[in-house]
């Protein structure tokens with residue numbers, strides 16, 4: 001059986017290709033960026049032409065799917081590739097199993113009800129299409145000749161119109177790979193207070209993440225750093241949730257961390273039911289004290 005791996009990022013290409021190797025004899029990687037060498041047998045390189053957007057790559061990916069005829073498809077769950085996965089699955093007469101975090105003969109394990117439960121699902125059709133978050137497979141296990149092939153762009157009948165674009169703000173830290181992540185929430189009421197979290201990050205060697213309101217409400221941190229169901233799903237060794245209430249849309253992105261610490265001034269905050277260690281206190285007092293004590 002063949003597996004198709006569809007990714008935007010190089011680390012995801014490594015991890016998902018390693019995972020695909022466990023499920024199939026041949027691994028074909030569809031790559032939209034510079035693919036890492038020797039992680040798949042074949043690399044189908046897709047360049048998005050000027051004026052088009054990656055969200056519209058479904059027809060191109062379907063053309064690869066039609067020629068390769070894979071039995072299993074693993075997709076990196078970026079916003080754009082989730083849209084591509086949905087359209088590919090519809091084309092293949094199946095449904096996407098989203099955010100699969102484990103695979104066995106019984107099916108794929110994934111989070112349910114926003115992360116408060118787990119379920120095991122079998123593919124709905126002949127082809128299995130999974131989105132797989134970071135950290136499920138070990139990218140260092142990926143192997144393959146990496147024979148590259150350019151794929152011709154297939155323009156959709158009704159393409160999205162690109163009105164404007166601006167460069168993505170980069171945080172400089174790959175939170176998907178960080179051993180420790182400090183995450184700031186709406187308990188931070190001024191942007192300057194983020195320096196308290198940054199100081200703790202420095203002491204811990206951690207990356208700085210956040211809840212969604214800090215990227216989409218006030219734009220204090222780059223969109224790529226928010227954790228949760230619609231953002232990053234990460235599994236660091238240590239996750240420190242600071243001034244975060246613990247709503248499921250956020251916690252589903254971090255509840256696979258080895259150890260979760262929470263700091264919140266409200267002793268009844270939901271986050272305290274979902275952490276390993278909780279500290280009731282004001283971040284303005286707790287963070288400087290913690291940083292000094294470390």
Ligand SMILES: Cc1cc2nc3c(=O)[nH]c(=O)nc-3n(C[C@H](O)[C@H](O)[C@H](O)COP(=O)(O)OP(=O)(O)OC[C@H]3O[C@@H](n4cnc5c(N)ncnc54)[C@H](O)[C@@H]3O)c2cc1C
Pocket residue numbers: 184185186187188210211212213226227228229230231232242243244245246247249250253263264265266269281282283284
């Ligand atoms: C479809 C959908 C998808 C979503 N996806 C995501 C997602 O991917 N990621 C995500 O994060 N959110 C997501 N959300 C939003 C989510 O529902 C919550 O609104 C959000 O996570 C809340 O962020 P918060 O915990 O920082 O803020 P709040 O819920 O406002 O909590 C702030 C917390 O800070 C505490 N606090 C206040 N001041 C202090 C202080 N001085 N010291 C200590 N503690 C303090 C408060 O007690 C409170 O518990 C989504 C929502 C929807 C509808």
